[in-house]
Amino acid sequence: MNSLHDMTVAELSQALKTKQVSAVEVATGFLARLGGNPHNAFLDIDSEVTLAQAQACDARLAAGTAGPLEGVPVGHKDVFVTRDFATTAGSKILAGYRSPFDATLVQKLGTSARDGAGMVTVGKLNCDEFAMGSANENSAYGVVTNPWDTARVPGGSSGGSAAAVAARLVPAATGTDTGGSIRQPASFCGITGIKPTYGRASRYGMIAYASSLDQGGPMARTAEDCALLLSAMCGPDLDRDSTSLDVPAEDFTASLNHSIEGLRIGIPKEFFGEGLHADVRAALDAALREYEKLGAKLVPISLPRTELSIPVYYIIAPAEASSNLSRFDGVKFGHRAKDYVDLVDMYKKTRAEGFGNEVKRRIMTGAYVLSHGYYDAYYLQAQKIRRMIADDFQNAFKECDVIAGPVAPSVAWKLGENAGDPVADYLADIFTLPASLAGLPGMSVPAGFGAQGMPVGLQLIGNYFKEAQLLNAAHRLQQASDFHLQKPAGV
Ligand code: GLN
Numbered sequence: 001m002n003s004l005h006d007m008t009v010a011e012l013s014q015a016l017k018t019k020q021v022s023a024v025e026v027a028t029g030f031l032a033r034l035g036g037n038p039h040n041a042f043l044d045i046d047s048e049v050t051l052a053q054a055q056a057c058d059a060r061l062a063a064g065t066a067g068p069l070e071g072v073p074v075g076h077k078d079v080f081v082t083r084d085f086a087t088t089a090g091s092k093i094l095a096g097y098r099s100p101f102d103a104t105l106v107q108k109l110g111t112s113a114r115d116g117a118g119m120v121t122v123g124k125l126n127c128d129e130f131a132m133g134s135a136n137e138n139s140a141y142g143v144v145t146n147p148w149d150t151a152r153v154p155g156g157s158s159g160g161s162a163a164a165v166a167a168r169l170v171p172a173a174t175g176t177d178t179g180g181s182i183r184q185p186a187s188f189c190g191i192t193g194i195k196p197t198y199g200r201a202s203r204y205g206m207i208a209y210a211s212s213l214d215q216g217g218p219m220a221r222t223a224e225d226c227a228l229l230l231s232a233m234c235g236p237d238l239d240r241d242s243t244s245l246d247v248p249a250e251d252f253t254a255s256l257n258h259s260i261e262g263l264r265i266g267i268p269k270e271f272f273g274e275g276l277h278a279d280v281r282a283a284l285d286a287a288l289r290e291y292e293k294l295g296a297k298l299v300p301i302s303l304p305r306t307e308l309s310i311p312v313y314y315i316i317a318p319a320e321a322s323s324n325l326s327r328f329d330g331v332k333f334g335h336r337a338k339d340y341v342d343l344v345d346m347y348k349k350t351r352a353e354g355f356g357n358e359v360k361r362r363i364m365t366g367a368y369v370l371s372h373g374y375y376d377a378y379y380l381q382a383q384k385i386r387r388m389i390a391d392d393f394q395n396a397f398k399e400c401d402v403i404a405g406p407v408a409p410s411v412a413w414k415l416g417e418n419a420g421d422p423v424a425d426y427l428a429d430i431f432t433l434p435a436s437l438a439g440l441p442g443m444s445v446p447a448g449f450g451a452q453g454m455p456v457g458l459q460l461i462g463n464y465f466k467e468a469q470l471l472n473a474a475h476r477l478q479q480a481s482d483f484h485l486q487k488p489a490g491v
Contacts, residue, residue, distance in 0.1 A: 004029040005168040009072050009225035012171055016061060016071040023057035023071030027120050030073045033169050034122065039145045039154070041164040043078050044085045045123040053111050053120045060111075060118060067118030069109070069228060074119040075170040077127050077161050079207040080106050080216070085121065089207045090129040090139040090157075093354025094334040103205025104237050105174060105216050109229065117232035122170055126160030129356045130325065131176055131209045133157045134184060134425040135418070138358040143415060146189060147488040148454055152412040155185030161219050162189035168491050172220035172229055176206055177442075178213045179313050180407070180432025186219055186444040187407035187457025192474060192484060193219040194226045197464050198439030199245035201230075202237035210320035211243070213313075213436050222484055223445065223474035227252035230467060247465060255468045256475045261295035263473065266400030270306035271431055277410045283448030283456035284406055290480050291404075291473075301396045301403065305389045309433035312389065314426055315369050315382040316437075321359075322366025328354065358422065390438040393463075402473055403461040406431050407444045411454035435461045445474040446483035455483070 004026055007015065015021045031047045050073075057071040081087045081099035088094040107113045110121060128138040136144040136159025144159040146152040147167040154163040158175030162185035165173050175182040177195035186193030195217045206216055218229035235249035265288070272281065288298060330336035330350030337349030355363070369378040396403060408428055418424040435442040440461055447458035458477075462470040478484050 005033055007171065008222055009069065009171045009220055009228050012072045013069050013228070017066065019061070023054040023061065023120060024051060026071055027051055027054035027073060027122065030122050030170060038167055038169060039147060039150070039163040040142050041126055041144055041160040041167070041169060042075070042123045043088060043090070043126050043141055043160070046085060049084045050120055050122050056111050057118055057120060067116055069232065070118030072119050072172070073122045073170050074109055075123050075125045075161065075164050075173040076106055076121060077158050077173065077175050078124040079127060079131055079176055080174060081205045081207065082106055082121065082124065083112070085124045087124065087207070088141070089131070090127045090141060091354065091356065091359070092140040092335060093328045093350070097334050099205070101205065104202035104240060105233050106205065108232050109174070125158070125164055125173055128157035128159070129359050130207065130321070131157040131178055131181055132321070132358050132362055134180070134428055135413070136160065136185070137415070138356060140356055145415070146412050147491060148190060148412070149452065152414055152454065153188065155188030155412060157181040158185045158219065162186055162191055162193070165189070165191045165219055165221060166488060168487065172218060172225055174216055175219045176214055176216045177436065178209050178317060179436045180429050182217050182219060183407050183432050183442055183444040183457065183459060184429070188412035188455065190446050190455030190483065190486065191219055191221050192223050192226050192443065192445055193217065194230060194443035194467065194470065195441060196230060196234060196467050197245070197441045199243050200247060200465070200467070201233045202241045202244050204237055204240040208324040210317040211324060212320060213317060223471050223478055224253065224256055226443070227256060227471045227475070230471070250468060252468050252471050255472050258472050259295065260291070260473055260476050263296040263402065264299050264400040265291055265296050266299050266301035266396050266403040268301050268303040268306065268396070268403060268405055270303050271405030275409045275430070276406055277450065279450030280406050280410060280456050283450055284458055287447035287458045287477065287481070288404060290477060294476055294480060299400045301399055303392050303396060303434060305385065305392055306430065306434055308385050309389055309437055310426060310430055312382045312385045313429070313433040313437060314365070315378050316386060318362040318366035319370050319379055320366070322363045322370065325359065325363055361422065386437045389434055393434070393438045393440060397463045402466070402470060405459050407457040407459040408432070411450040411452070411456060431459060440464060441467045441470055443470050443474060445477055448483055
């Protein structure tokens, strides 16, 4: 048996089911690795809670009532509310906040519901404040470092999730993706992550950033592990999430190992233009050649409005954020300013103290584009172009089955490199935003290494509800390559 922390979700699950190891032993092993909080990946750890969950798993394993992933550890991005751990969304305004309930995805993966998959929560993972960012440098609780090079960012906003999985602090984690926050940190940290079709996994209990874009999903080392988690996460939650789709859960592992002979992989010319760094392009070219060897066909396609996805996203997402974040007013939850003269003064001081600069910037932008006189010029226009971007994908899918391209124009950049220049971070989102705006499933698959040995991810985008096809395509690449097996020095 490999050492515990080197085992995948699939391997751990097997070892637990065959009683080679107990859930308490697994939890104890991982808790020992978390001590000292490497990479500042975690925001809350509570070994008593984790061990109690593990004991419950061992009881269920002994009684033959175990869920499919019983006893396997998981970490949750800190935007998923949890009863047993604090939830801050990386913000000071929610410091120490305890939710009275678990998010649906936490429930579905965990041990609190009878039909939960049985995973043990080992803690809450650092992220950009309210998931706004591309480098995890906007967390109120400090930056997360990239396990491949601690002078570099892990990506964002699910940077804690990606770093924890890459450093083998957890075998898997949840993330959320509004404009790339699962795919981009997965790419920067050399792991696998998938954002399913918008509405396929419940948003209930996921602290809202931009509700028409937010989507939770799994991050793990392999496509198979992502398939295992995603199978437990998807499914309708109609009573609790008004945008939840009435599409049944699916066993995404069932189609792994299907042949990809004849699979048409669309290569958008706009994804391989000048802005793409040469090292990223070289790694992607090699991965695409591997796909050809596996029998796939590369088809040139066009997504003509790719560039527009940046202004469109950075109008729509802040607009929705400015509305969603109005609930943090010092009354219902979280931080409240101490000295104030009246209610309005309390609101102002609470929000001025509680929110960080990037969140304030987004709220101001959002309020501006929604205001009388600018609504038509910005917000409405952005909504129209959003629809055109979605239509462009449907045109492309007439010619191909999946779309492949970069996740980001470069490998992970140095900490502080974009300090004072938020637009530099926004521009780097160019390849992940289109699928988000269209609500399409997308994933990042380790595809090689670029400058200074930093990981490069290949993005695969599928049509609505084609997660199984994406996961299979990723799995086939992982059977033919070993990028996902590489680990950072010292891990
Ligand atoms: N980088 C993008 C933003 O800052 C996407 C973040 C996300 O997907 N949560 O909004």
